[in-house]
Amino acid sequence: MNEPPGLRTLKKERTRQAIADTAIGLFLAHGFDGVSVLEIAAAAEVSKPTLFRYFPTKEELVLHRIADHLGESGRVVAARGPQETPLDALQRHQLDRLAARDAVTGLCADPEVLAFHRLVYGTPSLSSHLLDWIARDTELLAEALGGEGELTARLLAAQFVSVRQDLTRINWRRLSDGVPEADAHRRAVEDTGTAFALLRTGAAGFGY
Structure with missing residues (x-):
């Protein structure tokens, strides 16, 4: 059974927010240059290609907050x-x-x-x-x-x-x-x- 469009959108937004929150937590702990995209993806439990679908650049993981x-x-x-x-x-x-x-x-x-x-x-x-x-x-x-x-x-x-x-x-x-x-x-x-x-x-x- 297909999910309603609204539910799919909500899930995508939750995933996006979870990835960003994970990234910022790692950046605050280890510095922006001290954390790789691969490490962020692993911590957020998503693949690297999935991460880049939500955030095309590493910088956008931070600026998403504003x-x-x-x-x-x-x-x-x-x-x-x-x-x-x-x-x-x-x-x-x-x-x-x-x-x-x-x-x-x-x-x-x-x-x-x-x-x-x-x-x-x-x-x-x-x-x-x-x-x-x-x-x-x-x-x-x-x-x-x-x-x-x-x-x-x-x-x-x-x-x-x-x-x-x-x-x-x-x-x-x-x-x-x-x-x-x-x-x-x-x-x-x-x-x-x-x-x-x-x-x-x-x-x-x-x-x-």
């Missing part, structure tokens, strides 16, 4: 209220994520999250692939702001995404250096205000 956030800023802008500017919506979203201690903001004191950021920032090939992810995220935000081909939208999207990445790294470094989470949150909120004030200064003449 895949759900691709295009998030564009979705925030698209879903904003009629009286809310794009930058207002993005700032509100950033503050909400900080309050929730979302790992993607860097403001999460969970040891595994701190180690994950250290893995990404400290591994050249992962940092390089992250740039590709950032470029695509920038394109999606530019589309939401006013069209991928519109120069002002693209420039503002690039500035915002760059600022967001810098804030994430700053937040992670503070926590890694032992700054108490409450203090790190207060400073992250202040940094967010400063960053958006600067973005607005440059964007004011273009209606953003």
Whole structure:
């Protein structure tokens, strides 16, 4: 008897997640370059070809963890209220994520999250692939702001995404250096205000 399409999809997603979780656990324990794809496949109890069907590159095993956030800023802008500017919506979203201690903001004191950021920032090939992810995220935000081909939208999207990445790294470094989470949150909120004030200064003449 054939499985329903929904069940097959669910099983595939569970397999994908299990492979990624296994890989990240091994990377955190032994380093990205200290673990082979064959070792990951064996630990996840799948064949090497099966692993590559889910993850074409070794780097994607790590960046899969942030895949759900691709295009998030564009979705925030698209879903904003009629009286809310794009930058207002993005700032509100950033503050909400900080309050929730979302790992993607860097403001999460969970040891595994701190180690994950250290893995990404400290591994050249992962940092390089992250740039590709950032470029695509920038394109999606530019589309939401006013069209991928519109120069002002693209420039503002690039500035915002760059600022967001810098804030994430700053937040992670503070926590890694032992700054108490409450203090790190207060400073992250202040940094967010400063960053958006600067973005607005440059964007004011273009209606953003």
